Amino acid sequence: MFDVDLHAHTRFFHWAAGRPTAYDPVGARALAAMSRQRGLDGVALTNHDYYRALSAGGDTPVFLPGVEVSTTRGHALVVGPDPPTATNPRAMTPAQVVSMAHDRGCAAIIPHPYRRGTVLDAEADFDAVEINGKHPSSADRVRRLADDLDLPIVAGSDAHFPFEAGRAYTRIDADELTPEAVVEAIRDGRVEPKVNPVxxxxxxxxxxxxxxxxxxxxxxxxxxxxxx
Structure with missing residues (x-):
């Protein structure tokens, strides 16, 4: 069993276009330090429209590959062994993002479903829906949505500042903490959302x-x- 924050960023607010920055390694180390303090086993790095492999500066937490894609109708999380290193913002539909994620062996997740965007209205075969750490008050709505869509529920902090890490995370039932095992657990529903506001x-x-x-x-x- 592993506690994993499935939605986190290594930089402050995304004012600039999604691309790697010189700050990313610093943000990653700070994110890792706070995640260790909060007892997390893993963190998915899901920067907006790009993925860059970064060091946590230690054995824990394990950094999992991911990206938060800006689709034509809002955001979509892609987490797994082979996310795209870059995506063109608002160029792909939600269905195209899901297809791309599955082709790469990744899970596709609906993040913050009740924030801006119309991803919920798109016909896309997502693997899970998220309880977002920025909006824990919407947890009951997300649970009802998950029932309607027959999807598992995960959780992520959506941290942009390191101290936000772990305010929501996912307990994952897996034998090992690898991207492949995480994807399999999400698809099998062996996940449990946890909320712990900072x-x-x-x-x-x-x-x-x-x-x-x-x-x-x-x-x-x-x-x-x-x-x-």
Whole structure:
């Protein structure tokens, strides 16, 4: 049995286009240090639209390959042995992302289903749905959704800052902590979501709310004539 955060990032907010940055190794070490403190066995690195293999600086936690893909209808998590190293934001439909994930031996997960996006309305054969650490209050809705879709439930912190690691994670019933074993456990439903909000969670939620409002405003302005 392993405790794994299936949704984490090595950089602060994703203002720039999804691509590796010089900060990633630093963010990975900080994420690993906090994850060790929280008792996690593994963490999936799911940066936006790119995957880069990084060192945890020790035997634990085990870093699992992953990517958070920006589809035409919102985000989708791809976790497993061979995620794409780069994806073109908003170029693939959810169904195409799921197909790509399965071709690469990965699991495809619906993250934060009740945040922005319409991934839920897409006809795509996802492997699981996520309880997101940023939105633990939606856990009951996610459970009802999982029942409707007949899908297992996983959980991930969606950490952008290291101290957020482990605020939600997945207990995985597997004999070994490898990408292949994790994918198999997700597909078999041998997973259990756990939520453990970090101190100051409500204040952090409010901060995220304003950050996402600013991002949406910036995105709209960039579409105007003369915008960037």
């Amino acid at each position: 101190p100051g969670h409500r204040l952090l939620q409010r901060a995220y709310h304003y950050v996402h409002l600013a991002k949406r405003r910036t995105s709209r302005e960039s579409l105007l004539p003369g915008g960037w």
